[in-house]
Amino acid sequence: MTPEELFGENATQVDMISMILDAFPGQRDGVMVPIHPKARRPWAERLFARGLRVHPELMDEFPTPGDHPEAGWMNPHKWVPREKFAEYEQSRPTNAQAEQQLKNMLNVVDPQMLARIESMSDVEKREELARQAPHMGDMLARLNEARAQFERQTKPKEDDDA
Template sequence: MDIRELTGLSAPLQQTAADMSDPRQHFAWALQFFPSPNPQMGNVPIHPTARPGMSEMLHAFGFRHDPELQTKWLIPGDHPEAGYLNVPKPVDRAEYEEYMAAHADPEADAEKWRDTAEKLLGKLDPKTLTRIRNMTPEERSAAAAVQREQLPAAFDRLAELRKQIDGEQQ
């Protein structure tokens, strides 16, 4: 499990990518939130690390997804910078297909994510954002190469910390 999964910042499992023969994925794509009893409060997100286990449990109880009976599909919420707290919207098939057609261009989606990352960095660390914006393409490439080398050690350290946290909670 990498840091994106632990923090809930990775893209959620989509229905189209779910392996329906895998009990841990069979429902995980749908288990992104609990419906709120009060519509004014909004739906309650489910942490991504809980979804596979919940999916497996429902599968063990005999539940199965039947695409012929499906009446709602999920599209992303309005705040992708919020990670798993960005509760998706359940919509009818027509709205889902309209959304998918509008987001079929991966380059446009990548640009949107870059914009979102810049906005987030601008709020968290405006000096770093300014420094990045002032870099030449060569400087950005060199900085990315250095960071790529540092990532495995950082993820290893985070995994160690996660084990410590899990050990303390037991």
């Protein structure tokens, strides 16, 4: 398996290390404890500086999306054996399907942004992605915090007298 097939095109060693640093085993019952996105990249950079390298062709298990994608970064990858990975990959939407879903969602939320993105050249898109990459973990964390706050505010109050 090539890095492109597993981690996406243009993935660096630091990107690959960041992607596998999604959760650590907890202290009991095999519960995985998610690693906050803000911590993943700095950890990956430190591990890379210390000589850690990812070789997908030597990996025995591969990450697939967890069972609860709505949980965002709190949803650790599900790791599957090499022989079952193809089965999981077939059930995932293709990159083209996922891209179309994102475009449809963006068209509903901000059609002008979609038009701006579609008018960019590939080079401009890569430059913009590189410029925004360091901020993605923080943005995702803020989205998750906002979602959690919304859920707390919309959750019915439980009766304390019961």
